[in-house]
Amino acid sequence: MPNVTLEATTHAADGRARIELRGDIDSSAREALGAAYAETAGAHEVLLDFAAVDYINSTGIALIVGMLARARADARAITARGLSRHYREIFEITRLSDFMTILDDDRTDQGDPTHE
C-alpha cells in the first residue's frame, strides 16, 4: 500500500464534532478516517473539513460513502466544508451531496474563481 498520506484530527464539543482532514483521501486513508469518525461518538453533527485536502480518488469516495452509511445509522448529520470546486462537482456527480450539507465556502485555489 502507498504511504499513508491523510491526517484526520477530530475536535468534539457540545454534541458537535469537526474532523480536520489534511492530505489525500485514497485507499491509504481508511484507518485515519475510521479512527477520526470513531471519536465523534456522542455528536449529532459532524463537520468534515476538506480545506487541506488535495486529492480524493474513487477509493476515497468509497470511504466517504462508508462514513455516510455509519453516520446515517448513528443519526449523525454530516456537513462538508472547504471542498474545491472540482471535488464539489464530483460530490454532486456521485450524489454524495444528497446525503450531506455542503457549505458554500468554495476554495479558490483550484477551479476557476470567476465562476460561482
Add this chain to the structure above:
Amino acid sequence: MSVTERTIRRVAWRRSRAATAAAAASGGETSPSELLAAAHEPLSAAEAQEATESFEIAPNDPLVAYFQGSVGAVDVNALDLDSPALTALRAEGVSLVVPLITNGELIGLLNVGRRLSDQDFSADDRRLLETLAAQAAPAVRVGQLVREQQAEIRARGRIEQELAVAQLIQQNFLPKQLPALGGWEVAAYYRAARAVGGDFYDFIELPDGRLGLVIGDVTDKGVPAAMVMAATRSVLRASAQRLVEPGTVLARVNDNLCPDIPENMFVTCFYGVLDPASGHLRYANAGHNLPLVAAGGESSDLRATGMPLGLLPSMSYEERETTLAPGASVLLYSDGLVEAHDREREMFGTERVVELLARGGDCNALIGELLGALDRFTGEELEQEDDITLVALRRAGGEPAGAAVLDDFKLASEPGNEREAMRRVAAAAAPFALTPERRERLKTATAEATMNAMEHGNGYRRELDVAVRVSADARALTVAISDCGGARAIAPADAPDIDAKLDGRQSPRGWGLFLIERMVDELRQRSDGDRHTVELVMNLEGGRDAERDT
C-alpha cells in the same frame, strides 16, 4: 385533320356496343331509353379488350375524315370510299351509322343494322337516331373519361404497390442493428432510390468473435431485384456459417444463384471476414465497387478479382488479406454513391470519397459528410438515380492525422503510481487551452483510469506495466492508458447507486469508470488480445461540458 390513336380506340369500342344496341333496335323491341341505358353500361375489361381487338379503324382511313365532317345519319351502302373500315362495317351488316360527336370530336359510332322489314329507315327513324346520338355522345364521353381515369389510377396503384413491396423486402433484409464490435466503430446507411434498386449490406456474426462484412448490388430494380437480393443474402448467410474462406463463400453463393437467377440479372458483392481483435481482414470480391481504406495518412482500396454472382457457374474468387491498424477506416459503398450524376452528367467518382475518408473522424460524421457532399454535387432537385448504401468501420486508436505525441511513459503497477500519471499528464496538457476546471477533470480521469489499469488489468502485479501516452491534434487532447489485461473481457460493473451503497446493497466502491465517463468528452476502450486500452479525450474547443462551465 388528324385523329389520334386514342380516339380510334374509342371508335372501335363504340362500334361493338352500338352493334348490340343496333341489333336490339332492329328487333323493334327496344325503346330509345333502353338504347341509352345500353350505351351507359360500362364495359368489362374483357369486353373492352374484345372490342378493341375485333375492330380497329386506322387513323388514316378516309371514313374517319368523312364522319368527322358529316352531319346526321349516314347510309353505309350509299358511300363510295376506298375504306377498309367501310368494308368491315358492311360485312357486319351495318346499314346506317350515326357518328357520336361531342365538342367537335368523333368519339364513337352508333351502328344500326337493316330493319327486319328490309325497308329503308324513314325520316322519323333517322331523326330519332340522330336525337339519340346527340344526347348519347356527351354522356358516352363522360363515361369514357371516368373509365380512362380509373384505368390510370389502377395502373398507378399497381406501380406504387410494387414499389412498396420491393421496399418492404429490402427493409426486411437489411440489418436491424449494427454489430457491437469492441474497439471498432461501425455505421451504416441505406437510402432507396424511388424505383428501389437491389442494394444490400449485412453483418454476419461468425465463431471466435469474427464478423462477416457484406455489401452487394443486384442489377435491375423493383420486386425482382429485391427478391434476388433476399435470396443472395440468405445463401450468403448460410454459406458464411459453414465455410471459412471468403472466396469459397462467394463461389458457393454463385453456384447456388446461377440456376435460378432471372436472365440478364446478376449480383455484385464484396465479402470480408474481420477479426476485430487483430484488425485482420480477409476478403473476396464479386465485381463490386472496391471498398476504400484510409490508414496512417495513406489511402488504398480492397482489390480482389472475381466475376459478379449469378452469371456463370463454377467461378473462383481471388482472396486477399490486409490488417487494419488502429485508426484505420474502411468504407464499403454502392455505385449509387460514386456513379451519381450532376446536371452536367458528370459522375461523383471515388476521388471525393477518398478525400473525405482520409480526413478521419468518426463513422457517423463520415457518412454525414459523404451525403452532404453528394447532395451538393447532384443538386437537391435531381431525383436520386439508384440506391445508396454506405457501411463505414473505424478501428479505434492510432493517432489521427496531424496528432503530436506529447508524452509516452510506463509505470509499474504499484498503488499510488496513479499520481505520477496524473502529474505527467497535467504537465503535458499545460500548454493547451483548457479551463482550470477541465484540467482537474482530465487529472481525475487519468488517475482513475490508471488505477483501473493497475488493479483490474494488471492485478497490482508490480512487473506488469501501465503505458500512458498523451497526444494532441487540432481538435483534441487524448490520453491513452493501456494495461496487460487485453485477453480478458472486463465484466461490466453495475452503475453505482449511492442509495444502494448506503443501504449496503451495493459495495461502497465501483466509482472509477462512472467518474471517468463524466470527466472527459469521450471515452473509448479497446482490446487487442494482449493489451486493454482506455482513451480519454478532451476536446480543445468547447467540449461537452462547455455549457456546464458558463
